[in-house]
Amino acid sequence: xxxxxxxxxxxxxxxxxxxxxxxxxxxxxxxxxxxxxxxxxxxxxxxxxxxxxxxxxxxxxxxxxxxxxxxxxxxxxxxxxxxxxxxxxxxxxxxxxxxxxxxxxxxxxxxxxxxxxxxxxxxxxxxxxxxxxxxxxxxxxxxxxxxxxxxxxxxxxxxxxxxxxxxxxxxxxxxxxxxxxxxxxxxxxxxxxxxxxxxxxxxxxxxxxxxxxxxxxxxxxxxxxxxxxxxxxxxxxxxxxxxxxxxxxxxxxxxxxxxxxxxxxxxxxxxxxxxxxxxxxxxxxxxxxxxxxxxxxxxxxxxxxxxxx
Numbered sequence: 521x522x523x524x525x526x527x528x529x530x531x532x533x534x535x536x537x538x539x540x541x542x543x544x545x546x547x548x549x550x551x552x553x554x555x556x557x558x559x560x561x562x563x564x565x566x567x568x569x570x571x572x573x574x575x576x577x578x579x580x581x582x583x584x585x586x587x588x589x590x591x592x593x594x595x596x597x598x599x600x601x602x603x604x605x606x607x608x609x610x611x612x613x614x615x616x617x618x619x620x621x622x623x624x625x626x627x628x629x630x631x632x633x634x635x636x637x638x639x640x641x642x643x644x645x646x647x648x649x650x651x652x653x654x655x656x657x658x659x660x661x662x663x664x665x666x667x668x669x670x671x672x673x674x675x676x677x678x679x680x681x682x683x684x685x686x687x688x689x690x691x692x693x694x695x696x697x698x699x700x701x702x703x704x705x706x707x708x709x710x711x712x713x714x715x716x717x718x719x720x721x722x723x724x725x726x727x728x729x730x731x732x733x734x735x736x737x738x739x740x741x742x743x744x745x746x747x748x749x750x751x752x753x754x755x756x757x758x759x760x761x762x763x764x765x766x767x768x769x770x771x772x773x774x775x776x777x778x779x780x781x782x783x784x785x786x787x788x789x790x791x792x793x794x795x796x797x798x799x800x801x802x803x804x805x806x807x808x809x810x811x812x813x814x815x816x817x818x819x820x821x822x823x824x825x826x827x828x829x
Contacts, residue, residue: 658797661792661793662799664714665714665792665799668710668711668799669803670708670709670711670719670786671709672786674782674805674821674826675706675820676705676818676820677702677782677821678705678818679700679701679815679818680701680702681701681702682699682700682811683698684696684698684699684813687759695761695766696761696769697759697760697761697762698757698759698760698762699758700756700757700760701754702734703752703753704724704753704754704782705751705753705818706753707749708748708750708751708786708788709749710744710788712746714792715745716742716743717743717789717790718742718743718789718790719740719751719786719788720739720741720786720787721784722784722785722787723737724753724755726755726757726781726782727780727783728762728778728779728780728781729765731760732757732760733780734755734756734760735755735756735757736755737753738753738786776812777811778813779809780808780809780810780811781807782806782826783804783805783806784804785802785805786803786805789801803829804828804829805827805828806829807827
């Protein structure tokens, strides 16, 4: 143990209460002045922050580092680092004091309006305008194609077989029965220059006293625009029972006239724009004729003998 002299105690006693508590040393990493050297190599240096024993030696004192040091030190922190405001300072693991950073809430889109909503509205408006334009276009095409109806003309009916006799139906009831085989010839005209048509018919019935004695059908087919087509329809009836209607049928070995009626519908459909725009027309045809069982010549139809509705 070395005994301290009185002069040493005297010199240390007055300075001991004035000297602040030695703070913990920390390091500041800053770019070196020699970072921009001739070779372009940037280096960093670690320098020990000195410990000052008096307030006059503080780095914030203008006599030590000048105004530039104060400005740089204030620009590093956005918070108040003084302890006199009653807040407790926190120090991170590197020894730097932590500051409260105010975070901005929201986005800058609120200043210029909602961009997503505007884009969505534009898309909706464009879609609505497109739908309206397309709908108007379809209506115009439909209106332009509506007047073009298929024209039907019944040309002739050739009778191949026509005879009647006595017989019994499937239940054994005796009645007059009739057998008919004939060929119907019709002409179909498509006046439209815009589209072709698909043509078919309902069952074609040859009727005697409200009983269909022969039946046929026009099979569906496609007809181009501005074209004529002649189609053949086969009508057949095999041993059709007449029951009470047979009383008015008078046939003999020398033949006889039988009044008949031809009824059917012709359906034409044109696809102007695929399945979106299409026009359909239906025309009912009714013709009155008289058949002689002994004559083999085809029956010609005039315009007055048939009605087209």
